[in-house]
Amino acid sequence: MPAKKVSTKKASVRARDKAPTREAEPRSASATPSPPRRPRAKKTVVILSRKRSLYSTRRLVEAIKQRGQRPLVLDTLRCNMVLAPSHPRMIYRGVDIKGVDVVIPRIGASITGYGLAVVNHFEMMGVPVLNSAAAIAQSRDKLRALQLLCRAGLDVPRTVMAHDRSDVRTLVREVGGLPVIIKLLRGTQGVGVMIAHSIQEVQTIVNTFWDLGQEVVLQEFVAESKGQDVRALVVGDRVVGAMRRRAKKGEFRSNIHRGGEGTSVQLPDSYVEVAVKAARLLGLEITGVDMLDGSKGPRLMELNSSPGFEGLEQATKKDIAGEMIDHALRLSERQRMATLIRPTL
Numbered sequence: 527m528p529a530k531k532v533s534t535k536k537a538s539v540r541a542r543d544k545a546p547t548r549e550a551e552p553r554s555a556s557a558t559p560s561p562p563r564r565p566r567a568k569k570t571v572v573i574l575s576r577k578r579s580l581y582s583t584r585r586l587v588e589a590i591k592q593r594g595q596r597p598l599v600l601d602t603l604r605c606n607m608v609l610a611p612s613h614p615r616m617i618y619r620g621v622d623i624k625g626v627d628v629v630i631p632r633i634g635a636s637i638t639g640y641g642l643a644v645v646n647h648f649e650m651m652g653v654p655v656l657n658s659a660a661a662i663a664q665s666r667d668k669l670r671a672l673q674l675l676c677r678a679g680l681d682v683p684r685t686v687m688a689h690d691r692s693d694v695r696t697l698v699r700e701v702g703g704l705p706v707i708i709k710l711l712r713g714t715q716g717v718g719v720m721i722a723h724s725i726q727e728v729q730t731i732v733n734t735f736w737d738l739g740q741e742v743v744l745q746e747f748v749a750e751s752k753g754q755d756v757r758a759l760v761v762g763d764r765v766v767g768a769m770r771r772r773a774k775k776g777e778f779r780s781n782i783h784r785g786g787e788g789t790s791v792q793l794p795d796s797y798v799e800v801a802v803k804a805a806r807l808l809g810l811e812i813t814g815v816d817m818l819d820g821s822k823g824p825r826l827m828e829l830n831s832s833p834g835f836e837g838l839e840q841a842t843k844k845d846i847a848g849e850m851i852d853h854a855l856r857l858s859e860r861q862r863m864a865t866l867i868r869p870t871l
């Protein structure tokens with residue numbers, strides 16, 4: 527169902543100044559009349575997204591409306607940031623954005639730089655964001671993310687990054703020999719993930735990428751995973767849905783975009799623990815954690831900070847969008863309470 531267009535004009539109106547909707551009268555067994563209740567104002571939830579027609583954006587908008595709150599979809603690239611001492615502002619199509627309660631960034635890889643600046647600007651304006659600019663940046667840098675996970679003792683496939691063309695044979699040995707996985711550091715949806723079965727192939731692939739100025743890593747091929755991987759969606763400190771993705775015939779990459787098929791799974795505790803710990807380590811409130819099945823347990827591949835969830839909702843029949851919005855609303859409420867309490871301390 528197409529998302530209803532949300533007028534950006536509303537952005538100029540402070541959410542709490544809007545005419546409040548009446549809440550239902552509380553039922554009470556006591557004869558004492560209860561004091562009049564202050565009606566709760568709607569919360570404004572901003573979705574940063576290039577297109578409101580994208581599945582995940584539409585579902586988030588739907589979930590916000592279902593909870594009686596106000597969605598506002600802003601095209602990340604149309605957000606203009608004004609830096610002024612102690613008063614950062616955001617202008618969208620000539621309108622000052624005010625009264626935002628929480629922001630959910632959906633930042634595609636192609637606009638990471640500008641997207642991070644916009645997210646950071648909302649943080650400077652004191653608005654809670656899921657996820658923070660620092661956490662998104664950390665998870666987008668695949669090597670840094672793997673370094674952090676590895677340092678914390680989590681199991682990641684053996685990985686090397688190098689620039690020395692003369693030493694490819696040693697690099698292959700370091701990751702456990704052939705076949706070897708070669709990954710573009712900036713790849714997504716399985717594009718830029720290759721398997722090489724000979725030293726010659728490895729050399730050709732890495733040299734091509736290096737000549738194009740691209741960074742690559744060599745990674746141990748986790749054969750036990752047999753063309754499957756696990757996607758766990760972590761919201762806060764819970765896995766709210768998980769699926770096993772199977773690669774199509776003749777393909778080792780199980781991404782849905784590469785024709786992989788997802789089926790709902792109930793994850794063993796060890797997988798849940800690893801996924802939640804990894805999300806905490808990278809500071810991600812919402813994340814899609816990709817894991818391979820190793821012979822000794824889950825092996826972390828990567829964490830996506832703006833995970834698409836169409837395949838996951840279809841496979842699990844769960845309201846993943848609703849889980850994300852509930853968490854966002856909880857965080858915004860927590861922040862509101864914190865600002866109320868602070869002056870009395």
Ligand SMILES: Nc1ncnc2c1ncn2[C@@H]1O[C@H](COP(=O)(O)OP(=O)(O)OP(=O)(O)O)[C@@H](O)[C@H]1O
Nearest residue numbers: 683707713714715716717746747748755779780781
């Ligand atoms: N080390 C490995 N051993 C075996 N299979 C692997 C390995 N790394 C990746 N794969 C397979 O290739 C697929 C794509 O890898 P990966 O998720 O790293 O790519 P990506 O382009 O970063 O994808 P995403 O869109 O999730 O960011 C995985 O889903 C998995 O099936």
